[in-house]
Amino acid sequence: MDKPRVRFAPSPTGYLHIGGARTALFNWLWARRTGGTFILRIEDTDRERSTQQAVGAILEGLRWLGLDWDEGPEVGGPHPPYFQTQRLDLYKAHAERLVREGKAYACYCTREELEVQRKAAEAAKVQFRYPGTCRGKPYDPTRPHVIRFRVPEHGATTFVDLVKGAIATPHDTLQDEVILRYDGVPLYNFGAVVDDVTMQVNLVGRGDDHVNNTARQILMYQALDYPVPTFAHFPMILGADKARLSKRHGATSVTAYRDMGYLPQAVVNYLVRLGWSHGDQEIFTLEELVKVFDLKDVGQTAGVFNPEKMAWVNHEWLKPMSAEELARRALPYFQAAGLGAADDQKLRHVCAVARERAATFGDYVRQFRYFYERVELDPKARAKFLTADTRPVLSQIRDGVAALATLDTAPLEALFQGTAERRGVGLGKVAQPVRVALTGGTASPGMYDVIQILGREETLARLDAAIASIG
RNA sequence: GGCCCGUUAGUCUAGCGGUUAGGACGUCGGCCUCUCACGCCGAAAACAUGGGUUCAAGUCCCGUACGGGUCACCA
Numbered sequence: 289m290d291k292p293r294v295r296f297a298p299s300p301t302g303y304l305h306i307g308g309a310r311t312a313l314f315n316w317l318w319a320r321r322t323g324g325t326f327i328l329r330i331e332d333t334d335r336e337r338s339t340q341q342a343v344g345a346i347l348e349g350l351r352w353l354g355l356d357w358d359e360g361p362e363v364g365g366p367h368p369p370y371f372q373t374q375r376l377d378l379y380k381a382h383a384e385r386l387v388r389e390g391k392a393y394a395c396y397c398t399r400e401e402l403e404v405q406r407k408a409a410e411a412a413k414v415q416f417r418y419p420g421t422c423r424g425k426p427y428d429p430t431r432p433h434v435i436r437f438r439v440p441e442h443g444a445t446t447f448v449d450l451v452k453g454a455i456a457t458p459h460d461t462l463q464d465e466v467i468l469r470y471d472g473v474p475l476y477n478f479g480a481v482v483d484d485v486t487m488q489v490n491l492v493g494r495g496d497d498h499v500n501n502t503a504r505q506i507l508m509y510q511a512l513d514y515p516v517p518t519f520a521h522f523p524m525i526l527g528a529d530k531a532r533l534s535k536r537h538g539a540t541s542v543t544a545y546r547d548m549g550y551l552p553q554a555v556v557n558y559l560v561r562l563g564w565s566h567g568d569q570e571i572f573t574l575e576e577l578v579k580v581f582d583l584k585d586v587g588q589t590a591g592v593f594n595p596e597k598m599a600w601v602n603h604e605w606l607k608p609m610s611a612e613e614l615a616r617r618a619l620p621y622f623q624a625a626g627l628g629a630a631d632d633q634k635l636r637h638v639c640a641v642a643r644e645r646a647a648t649f650g651d652y653v654r655q656f657r658y659f660y661e662r663v664e665l666d667p668k669a670r671a672k673f674l675t676a677d678t679r680p681v682l683s684q685i686r687d688g689v690a691a692l693a694t695l696d697t698a699p700l701e702a703l704f705q706g707t708a709e710r711r712g713v714g715l716g717k718v719a720q721p722v723r724v725a726l727t728g729g730t731a732s733p734g735m736y737d738v739i740q741i742l743g744r745e746e747t748l749a750r751l752d753a754a755i756a757s758i759g
Numbered sequence: 760g761g762c763c764c765g766u767u768a769g770u771c772u773a774g775c776g777g778u779u780a781g782g783a784c785g786u787c788g789g790c791c792u793c794u795c796a797c798g799c800c801g802a803a804a805a806c807a808u809g810g811g812u813u814c815a816a817g818u819c820c821c822g823u824a825c826g827g828g829u830c831a832c833c834a
Contacts, residue, residue, distance in 0.1 A: 297834095298834090299834050301833090301834080331834065333833090334833055334834065336833090337833075337834090395832095399832070402831095402832090406831095413760075414760095414761095415760080415762090415830070416830090417830090434832055449764095452763095455763070455764075457763070460762095461761070461763085461830080463830090465832095466831080466832050469832045470832065471832085473832085475831085475832070475833080475834085476833070477834095479834095480834090496764075496827080497827095497828055497829075497834090498829095498834090499763060499764065499828070499829080500762080500764095500828070501834090503763095523764090523765080523827090524828075526826090526827075528769095530826060530827075531826095531827085532827075532828085561771065561783090562771065562772095563772095564772095565772055565782095567773075567782085568773070568781075568782040569782090570771095570783055570784090587771095587772080588765065589764095589765055589772095589827095590765075590826080590827055590828090591770085591771065592771075593770095594770050594771065594784070594785085596770085596784060597771065597783080597785080598784095599784095607797080641796095643797090644795095644796050644798090645795070645797075646796090655795095704793075708793090714793080715792090715793045716792090716793050716794075717793085719793030719794070723793075723794060723795095729794090729795090730795080731794055731795035731796080732794070732795065732796095733794090733796080734793070735793065735794090736793095
């Protein structure tokens with residue numbers, strides 16, 4: 289078999305959706321795995337909804353994920369252009385050829401007429417299908433018309449899907465569909481076929497929602513006398529309620545996850561595991577995936593998008609990173625939150641303690657904001673730990689910190705343990721009040737780290753404030 | 760509603776005629792411990808359902824139920 293030529297063909301009607309990203313990923317992986325070609329084509333024939341911003345957002349999303357394309361917008365290739373609205377002549381020529389050969393015909397029915405028929409069918413509770421009114425009419429290009437594809441009335445079209453197996457579509461469920469609008473812009477099925485043919489795509493991998501288009505498209509390939517590509521339909525991604533994933537399920541754009549502090553590798557990792565597996569392995573780098581990915585291992589059942597597992601995957605990616613690398617990557621998130629962070633020793637220390645405790649950079653900022661600004665003390669924690677009983681402890685630690693030569697771990701440890709021993713209590717009785725005073729809550733990294741990160745001045749200030757609040 | 764596709768724990772999945780039905784997320788318990796987390800140990804939790812075929816069925820066939828997709832001059 290020839291080297292696979294696959295494509296991702298989004299409509300630029302919005303950002304890059306999680307589902308679209310996975311479709312792109314599967315195609316990309318297959319191309320990289322097989323040494324094939326990954327083509328990006330923009331299907332912008334819906335002029336009402338397509339926007340230039342959406343094109344930009346999609347390219348940005350793909351690039352962020354690390355999915356580069358061999359042919360397509362901005363990189364060019366042997367079959368330009370890669371925007372459907374720039375290929376109108378091509379569709380027209382193909383449509384005219386089909387008309388000439390009697391495989392398609394001009395239809396002069398108005399939308400209004402068809403709407404009346406549709407309503408009537410609905411009232412009669414029958415499925416409306418275009419009745420072929422204009423099938424025998426002569427071609428008159430001077431009259432407003434659309435071009436309809438002539439579908440065989442009997443029989444069925446069968447194909448073998450790479451992931452779903454054999455699928456048969458009876459022709460009597462099809463109709464003579466419009467392939468070219470009155471203004472010459474093609475409809476999806478026709479545009480995709482003409483482009484896939486002319487771009488020499490030999491493997492079409494796309495979402496499950498296109499299964500029902502496949503037979504119609506195959507009929508068009510055959511009418512055009514072109515080779516039929518292989519198809520692979522990937523199962524849908526659902527929300528927790530098993531309905532197709534949509535905005536109401538939460539963030540669905542790839543860049544939203546970037547903005548929440550996910551790593552692109554983690555998003556790729558999670559998405560590939562949704563509907564594909566390789567033994568018991570959970571964590572994959574892109575390089576590993578390129579080695580082991582196989583379309584044959586793509587499952588055929590729709591999968592529920594699970595944000596918790598995606599966070600876990602992200603955490604797995606974050607944990608082995610050095611504090612330096614984490615700091616470099618986390619910095620923009622701290623800055624975006626208006627916290628005066630810089631890529632310095634402090635940030636690296638914050639990241640070192642955050643690493644085991646937070647799954648995304650968004651969580652870093654949320655959970656460790658107190659390292660950069662004073663936060664309100666949790667009332668319950670305050671009531672429990674900042675009391676007349678603990679006041680002496682706070683004072684001792686305060687004076688101890690003030691007196692230490694350095695804030696290295698050993699002297700801090702000696703200070704805390706000494707204080708606990710002198711008071712005849714466990715370390716917890718000392719650490720918890722200090723923790724509340726310094727971080728505002730009862731859960732935080734170890735106290736020595738916290739003090740080192742805050743620095744002597746800030747530590748003393750917060751302890752003083754806590755002591756003063758007890759009165 | 761017609762047509763198409765699907766159905767292993769709450770979720771993602773392994774399984775490819777004979778398994779104590781495996782792994783992961785999440786949940787619960789324990790250990791560790793200055794709290795939280797990490798880590799480690801452990802637990803609960805699944806073959807939608809009814810018929811076949813077979814010595815033997817989560818694995819094959821049919822029905823039912825449930826879920827999804829699709830029925831445009833959208834893609």
